[in-house]
Amino acid sequence: MRILVVEDNDLVADAIARGLGMAGFAVDRAASAERAAMALESEHFDLAVLDIGLPGIDGLNLLRRLRSDGKTLPVMVLTARDTLATKVEALDLGADDFLMKPFEQAELAARCRALIRRANLSTSGQLNLGRIRIDVGGRQLQIDNELVELTGREWLVLECLALNTGRVVSKERLQQAIVSWDQALTPNAVEVYVSRLRSKLGDAVTIRAVRGLGYRLEEPKARMSNAAAGTR
Amino acid sequence: MSNRLAPPRSIRRRLLIFLLPPLTALMLVVVFVDYRAAVLFARTTFDQRLTDAALLIATHVTVANGELHAQSLAQTPPTLGIGRDNDLRYSILGPDGRLLAGNPQISPVPPSGTNPSYADALLGDRGIRVATYRLTTGAGVATVNVAGIDDSRTGPVHFILGSTWLIGFIQLDITLLLVWLGVHFGLKPLVIVRGQIEARSARELRPLELSAAPAEVRPLVAALNLLFEMLGEAARAQRQFVADTAHQLRTPITGLLGHLEVLMREPAAMALHARLAALHDGMSRLATTANQLLALARADPSASLADKFESVDLKVLIERVLERNVDRSLESGLDMGADLRPAQVSGSARLLEDLLGNLVDNALHYTPAGGHITVRCGSDEHGPYLEVEDDGVGIPEAERARVRERFYRLPGSPGPGCGLGLAIVDEISRLHRADLAIDGGTNGRGTRVKVQFPVTGALVLPPKPRSRRQETETPVST
Structure with missing residues (x-):
């Protein structure tokens, strides 16, 4: 997985490059919009991390140019300015995600992974989450390359969670996902299907319940040395 | 110059002080002129009576043998004794000054431009008015003198004088009252402007x-x-x-x-x-x-x-903020959850996110591993609310007011933090006209922070004035 980091501040660029490198990405750097445009023109990247505050042509203009050139690679926008207008403009221009400085390396890496996963899903119809592979188009689940049978409702719950990996999906939303299958849903239907899913998934992937909010399909941990996260 | 400005001046008082002397002087002049006019009128009327009487008496003077007589009056008492003229006295003197009839105490007055001529005189110690009519006959000039107690300065004139005073006083009072009221109503717009300024927060x-x-x-x-x-x-x-x-x-x-x-x-x-x-x-x-x-x-x-207030779904807001913090709560070994019921407020989504973010941040900081954090929203009889409760270290009751101050930290606070969190929460609550209540959690453990928003619709009003307004609010005299 190759990422282009477009950031003019050396200290920040270096830290991001190293952090993403440790998370298992191949990272290239560009200090200006012109260089970034050149690199993106000549080589393939799976994702661009783009700082808005670039000298000369700024990040938003580069983004506009990329999208008008038909480039579809996912773009993660970074900014030190958190005005609502900037965020809205960035998303309108086709940014896929938005991160405020300062951020944690682990957060950036996780979001980059999610963006690449989503991009892959739309091209291949497949979702790879560590040991499991979900073929959305073919409605198939594989754990360690072995096919696992799911009922229709189990599949809908898994699909809804998997498409939002790392994010909390509310119970209402899961309920809506399965309601068309069964008009008379018991109030704890979601719990029932989640618990069935859990037993079928085993320890390949974790579905975490967040009290009062919903469920979250956990990111498969890309384990390097134990992360900085614990020191918060 | 500056110390003259020091005492607060009331426009009304100044106006009254300014108006009172000239109005009083004017009233005195009016009373005096009215009195004089009344006296003059009364005197003219009285003189007319004396004249009438003198002319009537003069008809009794006859000439016989070159001598003047007033026989028919001889039996008449010195007073005329007819009707209302009972109080008049008269005398008739011949050309040589001899009394022909009447009261010898009534002497003629010197002639003036008119006939009869009039003058004030004394009868004993009483002021009288005398009219002298000079009657020219074949036997010389006889003088007919009629005198009466001059009541032109007493009686009805006193009544006129009294009523003039009374009316003058009433006029003065009404004028002052009208000035007072006029200033009050005239200054109404100023009072409104004052109200507008008073209702503002300092910023x-x-x-x-x-x-x-x-x-x-x-x-x-x-x-x-x-x-x-x-x-x-x-x-x-x-x-x-x-x-x-x-x-x-x-x-x-x-x-x-x-x-x-x-x-x-x-x-x-x-x-x-x-x-x-x-x-x-x-x-x-x-x-x-x-x-x-x-x-x-x-x-x-x-x-x-400039931040437009919009309808904000607290449920969505909480979901967004909590999702961001799930990993942190897991790392700290905390059970973080939510209890969400429908709640819509009118406000700035970004600022409310700052508010909730800081509350959740505090809860995560001050709740030890194994603790619980619950974020709630809903609507009760007071309106929509947002609540964050933890069973962590809590805030002593005595410190609950101070923690809202900027850069104030509880003595011995652990972990990073600079004491701005609750100040931000306080500021944003105020901006949304919401009440911020900091209490102990369930069973007195931990902290419960509740942000009670006003019922939607009340938010178009300007932000709630800061608390220091209460200190400066003193009755203002106008």
């Missing part, structure tokens, strides 16, 4: 409504608005400075934090891990402070007036 610098002010007050309002504008400009410049500074801090902090995180994962740095972690903590704290300063600058009422 609310919108211009006053110029069209509502009467013409006389407009220059004052315009001058005030100019002042507001200048103050607002200064506040904006300061805010811009704070915001710029925070932005300028963020980029290097991002770089430093990133490098520290990368370093801590290097196998070669394992021996230094504790020191790197301490560095990372300090850097995180710096990052938090920069973010919070920015949040405060954002929450400033004059800055956020």
